[in-house]
Amino acid sequence: MKKLPLKLSRRLSWLALLIPLIAALALPSLAQERKPGAGPGNRPPREQKGGGGGGPRIQKPRISDTVKANIYADNWFKMYLNGNLVAVDSISFIPHNVVSVDILPEYPLTIAILARDNADSETGMEYDNTNIGDGGFILKFGDGTVSNATWKAKCFSTGPLNGDTQNPRTMETPLPENWFAPDFDDRAWSSATVHSQEAVRPKEPFFEYDFAGAEWIWTEDLALDNLVVFRVTIPAPPNGSPLPPAWPRGHIDAAEKKVVN
Numbered sequence: 107m108k109k110l111p112l113k114l115s116r117r118l119s120w121l122a123l124l125i126p127l128i129a130a131l132a133l134p135s136l137a138q139e140r141k142p143g144a145g146p147g148n149r150p151p152r153e154q155k156g157g158g159g160g161g162p163r164i165q166k167p168r169i170s171d172t173v174k175a176n177i178y179a180d181n182w183f184k185m186y187l188n189g190n191l192v193a194v195d196s197i198s199f200i201p202h203n204v205v206s207v208d209i210l211p212e213y214p215l216t217i218a219i220l221a222r223d224n225a226d227s228e229t230g231m232e233y234d235n236t237n238i239g240d241g242g243f244i245l246k247f248g249d250g251t252v253s254n255a256t257w258k259a260k261c262f263s264t265g266p267l268n269g270d271t272q273n274p275r276t277m278e279t280p281l282p283e284n285w286f287a288p289d290f291d292d293r294a295w296s297s298a299t300v301h302s303q304e305a306v307r308p309k310e311p312f313f314e315y316d317f318a319g320a321e322w323i324w325t326e327d328l329a330l331d332n333l334v335v336f337r338v339t340i341p342a343p344p345n346g347s348p349l350p351p352a353w354p355r356g357h358i359d360a361a362e363k364k365v366v367n
């Protein structure tokens with residue numbers, strides 16, 4: 107075999123040493139560029155002050171920013187906060203239950219409740235038209251919001267008219283469109299009537315939750331008014347907590363199943 111000239115042989119030896127060295131230095135940076143999220147257009151999220159997920163530098167609410175909502179309806183309710191459906195009683199009429207959920211209030215906060223007593227829509231009576239049942243509603247939020255006489259209440263279904271159980275009839279009023287919207291005009295509505303706990307006679311679950319300071323409300327007629335809408339607008343947390351920041355909430359219209367923000 108023909109020998110290479112000594113100079114060329116030495117250069118090749120140097121190259122043989124240098125090539126692995128260059129490769130060793132270059133490969134880690136190549137590998138790093140392939141890491142997901144490490145490219146210039148997709149930087150890793152920075153440390154966030156808010157909750158996890160989503161983009162960087164945006165303060166987001168944590169679960170500790172929510173408040174507990176305790177609600178008891180005789181017999182059923184659904185609740186809108188600022189026009190968004192946020193809670194539906196999971197049990198239609200019986201047994202009586204407390205709905206206790208986490209909510210993220212924003213102020214001013216318009217609460218709109220549709221409450222139903224257990225009543226046949228044609229007779230206004232319950233239990234196979236053998237009984238006139240009565241209603242009742244109470245609510246307390248962890249920020250001090252409570253149901254009381256400052257709320258508005260309006261009946262949209264009443265019966266049996268005049269308490270006549272022999273010839274039971276009801277009177278229905280169509281619900282106005284957007285009765286749950288913050289800008290719905292309820293100025294002509296009456297104030298809610300406060301009823302005693304003895305009159306409502308809540309069942310066992312009520313006593314297991316915090317309703318201190320809240321009052322039982324309905325229209326004047328606890329027995330015959332069977333479909334009642336309550337509305338109130340709370341300007342700021344009643345317990346004096348600071349107004350929550352204007353953080354991203356990702357509002358969802360639960361009734362329509364579409365994003366509305």
Ligand SMILES: [Ca+2]
Pocket residue numbers: 223224225230238239240241328329330331332
């Ligand atoms: Ca009733």
Ligand SMILES: [Ca+2]
Pocket residue numbers: 180181223224239240241
């Ligand atoms: Ca009832």
